[in-house]
Amino acid sequence: MTLLNKNLDLQKISVEIGGKPILAEINASFEEGTIYTIVGQSGTGKTTLLKLISGLLPLSAGTMMIGDITFQPEQHMIGIVPQNYGLLPWQTAGQAVRAARKISQKKKAWSETDDTIVSQLFEDMAITAIQDKFPNQMSGGQQQRVSIARGLATDSDFLLLDEPFSALDAFSREQAQQLFLRTWQKKVRTTLFITHDVDEAILMGQKIIVMAGQPGTITKVIDNPLFDANQDLTTLREKPDFYQMVHSLRKELN
Numbered sequence: 213m214t215l216l217n218k219n220l221d222l223q224k225i226s227v228e229i230g231g232k233p234i235l236a237e238i239n240a241s242f243e244e245g246t247i248y249t250i251v252g253q254s255g256t257g258k259t260t261l262l263k264l265i266s267g268l269l270p271l272s273a274g275t276m277m278i279g280d281i282t283f284q285p286e287q288h289m290i291g292i293v294p295q296n297y298g299l300l301p302w303q304t305a306g307q308a309v310r311a312a313r314k315i316s317q318k319k320k321a322w323s324e325t326d327d328t329i330v331s332q333l334f335e336d337m338a339i340t341a342i343q344d345k346f347p348n349q350m351s352g353g354q355q356q357r358v359s360i361a362r363g364l365a366t367d368s369d370f371l372l373l374d375e376p377f378s379a380l381d382a383f384s385r386e387q388a389q390q391l392f393l394r395t396w397q398k399k400v401r402t403t404l405f406i407t408h409d410v411d412e413a414i415l416m417g418q419k420i421i422v423m424a425g426q427p428g429t430i431t432k433v434i435d436n437p438l439f440d441a442n443q444d445l446t447t448l449r450e451k452p453d454f455y456q457m458v459h460s461l462r463k464e465l466n
């Protein structure tokens with residue numbers, strides 16, 4: 213299904229698991245082609261929200277709409293980068309990324325363009341050298357980069373990432389953030405990106421969603437004036453405005 217400039221609207225959403233309320237009274241509008249970072253203390257339902265949008269969990273109440281149409285996750289192509297990477301033990305890195313692209317292209321024959329896109333992704337995510345390795349032959353950080361490349365390889369309407377850089381060391385993480393934004397721009401899509409890192413929430417989010425409570429809900433959506441997918445993140449990190457925003461987001465989270 214192709215989206216024509218439509219937002220995903222969640223209205224009065226709640227989710228219960230085994231009778232326990234996990235999400236309550238979620239109201240949000242996710243604008244097409246925008247990156248949202250999601251922050252909040254542990255247990256506030258961030259992963260549950262992603263699972264709901266990806267169709268892995270059902271709604272208990274409320275509606276999800278795209279324009280006038282009820283949003284049904286199974287009718288959309290959704291790229292997912294889960295917390296545990298979600299790689300299959302019998303697929304090499306190369307096979308995993310190619311398979312994701314192939315599935316998302318539906319019945320279209322594999323073309324040279326697909327080869328170029330996949331090779332570029334390998335280069336961007338610095339995983340060219342491990343294309344023939346299986347997950348049990350990769351480090352956690354390598355698995356995470358393969359999982360990100362796989363998510364980006366899909367021609368999806370949505371991209372959902374659950375702490376995608378958590379297994380990377382500080383230096384690799386900074387590189388991955390920059391590379392991710394550069395790669396993301398080649399196919400802009402509605403993106404929800406969970407992070408526990410306040411700096412990362414500001415670097416990567418056009419809008420920042422704050423979740424709190426148990427059951428969890430969205431308490432704030434912050435427009436991020438510092439976001440610019442083209443800018444050098446190292447330079448941004450050194451700006452006084454950035455410090456100021458980190459400070460106020462920390463306060464918000466506490």
Ligand SMILES: Nc1ncnc2c1ncn2[C@@H]1O[C@H](COP(=O)(O)OP(=O)(O)OP(=O)(O)O)[C@@H](O)[C@H]1O
Nearest residue numbers: 229230232234252253254255256257258259260261
């Ligand atoms: N399958 C499940 N069965 C029962 N409770 C669950 C299940 N999945 C999640 N929960 C509960 O729902 C709440 C929210 O979990 P969720 O993983 O969505 O939070 P989170 O904000 O992503 O946490 P974290 O930041 O630690 O990853 C937690 O209290 C968790 O224990």
